Amino acid sequence: MAFGLGLLNGLKYTATRVFKTYVGDFKHLGRRYDDKLFKERQSVKGSGIFTVQYPEEKLPVPENFRVVPFLVYEPALDENGKPLIDPATGKEMIGKQKCTACGICSKVCPPQCIWIVRALTPEGKPKPQPAEFYIDIDICMNCGSCAEFCPFDSIKMDHVYELANYERHVSHIYDIGVLSKPASYHAKIHPTDWAAEEAERAAKEAKKK
Amino acid sequence: MSVTAPVAPPNTPNYNDPQIVAEQIKTKYPDAVESSSAQGIVVQSDQLREVARYLHDELAFDYLNNVTSVDWQDRFEVVYNLTSLERGGAPITLKVNAARENPSVPSLVPVFRGADFQEREVYDLMGIRFEGHPNLRRILLWDGFEGYPLRKDYKEPYYEEEKKPFGSRWDKGHHVIAEDRNPWHDNVQYPSNFDAVAYKPPRDQIQVIDAAQAAAMRLRTDKIVLNFGPQHPSTHGVLRLRVTLEGETVRGVEPIVGYLHRNHDKIGERNTFVGNMPYTDRLDYFTSMANNLAYALTVEKLLGIKPPERAEYIRVIMAELTRWQNHAVALGFIYNDLGAFYTPLIYAMEERELILDLFEATAGSRMMCNYMRFGGVARDVTDDFIAKCKYLVNERLPRRTDELEAYMVGNEIFHSRAKNIGVLPRDLAINYSTAGPVLRASGVKYDIRRAEPYSIYDRFDFEIPTGTTGDLYDRFIVRVAEMRESLKILKQALDQFPAGEIMTGKKNYQVRVPKGEAYGRGENPKGELGFYVVSDGTANPYRYHVRGPSFINLTALNDMCVGYKIADMIVILGSLDIVMGEVDR
Amino acid sequence: MSEEKPQTPPMTIANSEQEWLDEQVRRTIWTGPWNKFIDLVDLIYNWGRRNSIWPLGFGLACCAIEMICTSATRFDIARFGMELFRGTPRQADLMLVSGTVTKKMAPAVVRLYNQMAEPKYVVAMGACASGGGPFKEGYNVVSGVDKLVPVDVYIPGCPPTPQALLYGLMQLQKKIDKQSIRDAAWYRKGVSEGVPEPILGPDLIDARRLDEITALSADPEKLAARAVKLATKGKKE
Secondary structure, eight states: OOTTHHHHHHHHHHHHHHHHHHHHHHHTTTOTTOHHHHHHHHSTTOOSOOOOOTTTSOOOOOTTOOSSEEEEEEEOBOTTSOBOBOTTTOSBOEEEESOOOOOHHHHHOTTOOEEEEEEEOTTSOEEEEEEEEEEETTTOOOOOHHHHHOTTSOEEEOOOOOOOBSOOTTTTEEOHHHHEEEHHHHHHHOHHHHHHHHHHHHHHHHHHO | OOSSOOOOOTTOOOTTSHHHHHHHHHHHSTTTEEEEETTEEEEOGGGHHHHHHHHHHTSOOOEEEEEEEEEOSSEEEEEEEEEOTTTOSSOEEEEEEEESSSOEEEOOTTTOTTHHHHHHHHHHHHOOEEETOTTOOOSSSOTTOOSOTTSTTOOOTTOOOSSSSOTTSSSBOOOOOHHHHSTTSSSOOOOTTOOTTTOOOOOOOOOOOOHHHHHHSSSOOOEEEEEEOSSOTTSSSSOEEEEEEETTEEEEEEEEOOTTOOOHHHHHHHSOTTTHHHHHHTTSTTOHHHHHHHHHHHHHHHHTOOOOHHHHHHHHHHHHHHHHHHHHHHHHHHHHHHTOOSHHHHHHHHHHHHHHHHHHHHHSOSSOOOOEETTEESSOOOHHHHHHHHHIIIIIHHHHHHHHIIIIITOHHHHHHHTTSSOOOHHHHHHTTOOTHHHHHTTOOOOHHHHSOOTTGGGSOOOOOOOSSOSHHHHHHHHHHHHHHHHHHHHHHHHHOOOSOSBSSOOOSSOOOOSEEEEEEEEETTEEEEEEEEEOSSSSEEEEEEEOHHHHHGGGHHHHHTTSBHHHHHHHHHHHTOOHHHHHO | OOSSOOOOOOOOOOOOHHHHHHHHHHHHHSOSHHHHHHHHHHHHHHHHHHTOOOBBOOBOSHHHHHHHHHHSTTTOGGGGTOOOOBSSGGGOSEEEEESOOBTTTHHHHHHHHHHSOSSOEEEEEHHHHHHOGGGTTSTTBOSOGGGTSOOSEEEOSSSOOHHHHHHHHHHHHHHHHHOOTTTOGGGSSSOOOOOOOOEESSSEEOGGGHHHHHHHHTOHHHHHHTSOOOOOOSOOO
């Protein structure tokens, strides 16, 4: 082979790559942040340019995606069975923490970043409820072990990854207030998990009867 | 086969059995063997080198997998794992005891040069001297560091309890940051009466230019010592090289590692067995799935369990996808080092992103998968995963591999830069205990997936690509060929993919592992990733050691670089495909 | 991504009393059209600066791979004008500390920081760089790069995904927008002294704390009193 042919052959691929990008662009002319185009390009079948125009576009996160854990709570309900909204924060009011402070998450946590204080009854007996719950997200390795081994489905992995901060000593130690999120949020971000949990719960209740 | 075994006659004894090997040693050295069992052969310390040489020369144990040590409180034990590349099979274990006070054993560097860095690591972390080692200095830590961290009586500055889980976390877990628990309010500790003001750190030993030597050489150039890294764009992380140059020609390279030493072994001994799984992700952070697999295999060896069929297939699929993406990116990095800045790399990255999407959808994280469990995998894959994976494996990735080969391997500039550069001859490659594509490029047909098949690799039809000369070009095309073989395995695995369970037994957060020790390994994209685990019957390992292939491959760097130009050295380093997380651990 | 804005901890900028006082003084002195002019200069100046932050090509650990992914096609850091990873600290504006800072690496990190020209920023990417991460308990790990050099933005995650990194870099851009040449440190008179390099002794020695270390190591009782005891459940130490 003559010297240089291999080089030219290689350049063919780069040129094709550039060309393919514009094919997609022309197909969807004038629609820069087009959902359909975006999905097509980000899929395994996509070709041409591949860029996610973050923050205008965001890659959808899969259900199993994990960043920092959160605690699931059952909201307080009004007489119609609708969750009460706290006017100050706009969040659903905490009715009951699902967490029973059994401590399995803190035991399984590989870097030991979960700290739990179990609540006490007025008589001083332990109560199945956390009084304090801390996660140091500067130690947390997002491994998801806590959520995996929790027997009460009360700790789950959050999908929020936009967590950057100007300060860490206060805001990166999540306490129970920051960690608690309503069950409806869990149902929204983990639909399959939620459905499985609901089915299991229903089966258990049927067994009881 | 120049260094290795004579062709074995049909009725040779089974040398994969340590008992038989021990008997053989006894015929030659009657009092060398202290005891022998299935766990290994304990050898007298003063005859270790003779025994090792005998095993190397006569019984064809030509490959030193792993050197490590265990602190048994009353004594130290140095553990060697040896394999014959010709025969394959599981490695045999050789052990030597050393006294608690001033421990010392003979160095095996004269027999196996691959022991060089590993013995230095044992010296650094455990404080065992290796008599006759050419350069016995600290390797992962710095000269002047106080203490030997892997000894059981060493307490770190943030020491809390011997084993996890810590009692302070639950029940009354009032949050206290580690800094507050430490009297220095930082992750440090000093000896008592330490005078920091007057302290002078030991100076780096720098070779002084030898004027007489320079004059004796015809060239009117001086030898210069160039410091390269730890912050340098082409050192693949925080590697530092001390290069001796003569003009532009490399006369010596000394890798200085440890800039990412994250105390994997020490933390691993404190963790539970389950808790170590996410830490293995962070060893070689390109190939977390394969790391998970190797670790799971090791512990399953001790537990004596096997995952169900479906889980085995999922494991193989994940490991092979990992191999493909690792090699693609590695080739991109080699091109980066050659000066073809970034374009091939971002092409490789694009495919990698698609594979990472699959990992993210299944395991939950792009890089740190934490996916395998003892006796299965953490989550089942979805139908969507299979469909996407099939499309990737059958359509997209083969096409991309062809493209990649066309624009990379066909390039004339690459040919002239890579052929006959950084040659690592076959004998040296074996003697240096190099592993993976580096070993195979030197013409050794050795792949653990074939030599000691694990998981279900024995069911698949695939080749072991090898090189001929062991130069940079061979290391490159071996990787390309391996990518194709990976796709071949993936295709078969996806076609046979069964339904069923993904886990043997129930998920347990504190797996108690029976007493014993195991050396488990897997053929990682970078080479043989080994785990040496000693269990004392609890949920935490007593000893946990990682054999990082990148670390040991780096031993051969000096021999590969000497005589070539400094620009070649960068590419040779790239062709070793090291990852600092695994080098320094 | 969920449409509902998830609750994140509030962002805080440390405001000391001195800073507040400075602000009041500035408000009284810089008034009128001159002030408007300076605002305009700030606007243009910051616009230029925020869109050409050149990071130092410097990868420490796992997070560096996500940093490379961010600079590759899919997330394309070039859209933010940050694609020029400089090999030398002299040309860099931003030190992306992408990974675990070990004690052995600490002097090099500080030296690199000192060699960077003002204005310079430090982003601690990932849990390890922020606070030690999962390796915090290790004997060779620095508990966060802010023990060595001042940090502007902390990005949690292990590792942060490329999008999380981009979000963090946008927070840095916001921070740059708020800066003014009136009080920028690099317009002040005098020589700015770098951070003294830590020394590798029996353990890492912070060069700013030499006297304290010498005094405390001579007094074991006082030293022991400084540690906070943990509540343990009657477990043996």
